[in-house]
Amino acid sequence: MIQAESDMLKKLAKFMKTIGDANRLKIIWVIGKEERSVSEIINETDLSQTLVSFHLKILRESDIVETKRIGAFIYYSLGNPELIDLLSACGEYVYRTTGEIEPGFIRPFPLWFNEKF
Amino acid sequence: MIQAESDMLKKLAKFMKTIGDANRLKIIWVIGKEERSVSEIINETDLSQTLVSFHLKILRESDIVETKRIGAFIYYSLGNPELIDLLSACGEYVYRTTGEIEPGFIRPFPLWFNEKF
């Protein structure tokens, strides 16, 4: 395996590791629907303020989310809405591969998610 | 956010975390082309035997790879070839989002990868 391949795989791994966290996915899920202020994210995810800020920093530094300040509020949105398609595809893969369906199952990032794209 | 959503995101995160490792991606990259014995994986990835076995175990337990024994050799292949499409899509996302292209750039899981599907 040549170096360039190895390097690219390393970048890809970094990206997947960044979104491979349940709390960050929660946040992405929430702001994927529509941009949200930090307080809204805290409410909808049920995570502590500090924890949300912690993960938002990681998402910011990975250019996964963008910010916009309006007054005292800072609104977060996806840097690239394609991410939702990607996560949908991943959800589909996991769904089809594991075959696990619990009662009340909800496929991650379901169809309504993409309605606006 | 309801519990079922949260649970699904947790599963999705687990999956992404599993494939979000450079060495495991290397392995997936190698066996994605065609099934490979452990020795072949070791050679092509330049990882130690122990390390390859370590990661293969993780990939096995996540049902990402399958095994087939032929004599003393154990051949690994992808449990679900869709995974390559998924990773291709992720590579495309990273490529388009970051815009980083180095000399000798090779897009992860490029087109030839999917020729057989």
Place this chain on the structure above:
DNA sequence: ATAATATATGAGTAAATACACATATTGGTG
């Protein structure tokens, strides 16, 4: 200017993860 709300950050900690080294297991061959 003070207080209150919204958000970010630094330091410390606990847990998860990747890894190396030594050893075990399995199968093939003389």
Place this chain on the structure above:
DNA sequence: CACCAATATGTGTATTTACTCATATATTAT
């Protein structure tokens, strides 16, 4: 059977990562 090659596993360790708590910064309102 003894020996060798292929692969797996157990244990210890170092690094990374997620998290909490306390505190800082920024904005608005009084």
